[in-house]
Amino acid sequence: DAMVIQNPRYQVTQFGKPVTLSCSQTLNHNVMYWYQQKSSQAPKLLFHYYDKDFNNEADTPDNFQSRRPNTSFCFLDIRSPGLGDAAMYLCATSPWGDGFTEAFFGQGTRLTVV
Amino acid sequence: QKEVEQNSGPLSVPEGAIASLNCTYSDRVSQSFFWYRQYSGKSPELIMSIYSNGDKEDGRFTAQLNKASQYVSLLIRDSQPSDSATYLCAVNYGGSQGNLIFGKGTKLSVKP
Numbered sequence: 001d002a003m004v005i006q007n008p009r010y011q012v013t014q015f016g017k018p019v020t021l022s023c024s025q026t027l028n029h030n031v032m033y034w035y036q037q038k039s040s041q042a043p044k045l046l047f048h049y050y051d052k053d054f055n056n057e058a059d060t061p062d063n064f065q066s067r068r069p070n071t072s073f074c075f076l077d078i079r080s081p082g083l084g085d086a087a088m089y090l091c092a093t094s095p096w097g098d099g100f101t102e103a104f105f106g107q108g109t110r111l112t113v114v
Numbered sequence: 115q116k117e118v119e120q121n122s123g124p125l126s127v128p129e130g131a132i133a134s135l136n137c138t139y140s141d142r143v144s145q146s147f148f149w150y151r152q153y154s155g156k157s158p159e160l161i162m163s164i165y166s167n168g169d170k171e172d173g174r175f176t177a178q179l180n181k182a183s184q185y186v187s188l189l190i191r192d193s194q195p196s197d198s199a200t201y202l203c204a205v206n207y208g209g210s211q212g213n214l215i216f217g218k219g220t221k222l223s224v225k226p
Contacts, residue, residue, distance in 0.1 A: 042216045043158065048213065055213070102148050102160045102163050103160075
């Protein structure tokens with residue numbers, strides 16, 4: 001089945017140790033999003049790709065970076081995780097078009113920082 | 115700053131009742147509106163989408179959009195305990211590039 005897959009589902013990392021979260025999609029969608037969601041809060045958009053064009057939200061910390069080597073894959077790199085970066089990280093995709101289509105979410109990666 | 119506002123709740127309704135969830139948004143040029151359901155510890159799943167003023171019905175769910183008032187709502191009829199979840203309102207601000215912004219969500223509890 002076509003879907004959005006995030007790996008790993010659970011990630012434990014040490015304070016300050018770089019970590020990479022991955023997302024892959026078989027939907028061939030042009031738009032890929034990374035959201036951060038902390039407990040009882042809204043998913044917060046970190047950045048998104050429209051094809052190869054990278055769009056960073058103004059309040060996304062420099063500690064967060066992203067790569068999209070091809071249509072299918074997108075990575076979230078956290079260069080020096082702090083305790084405040086512990087959250088669920090959600091990847092989502094959306095088809096290119098007129099902006100009327102919804103986002104399809106992966107299952108998320110729960111990041112713990114110790 | 116584009117914003118999506120929701121009452122965080124919790125909203126508690128008895129089983130079989132109608133649950134009414136509300137959302138307002140800040141930017142008049144917004145084109146598309148979505149309701150997602152999120153169970154605890156899970157990722158959001160799409161419930162309804164609406165693009166035009168008026169009502170859109172799908173089973174027990176009805177989405178309502180009023181662009182003049184910048185208001186979108188979700189009605190859940192015959193609420194079931196399995197409907198207990200957080201409901202997220204999302205607004206697409208970015209046209210074809212798809213800049214999707216979420217509200218904080220309303221936590222719904224349906225009591226048997």
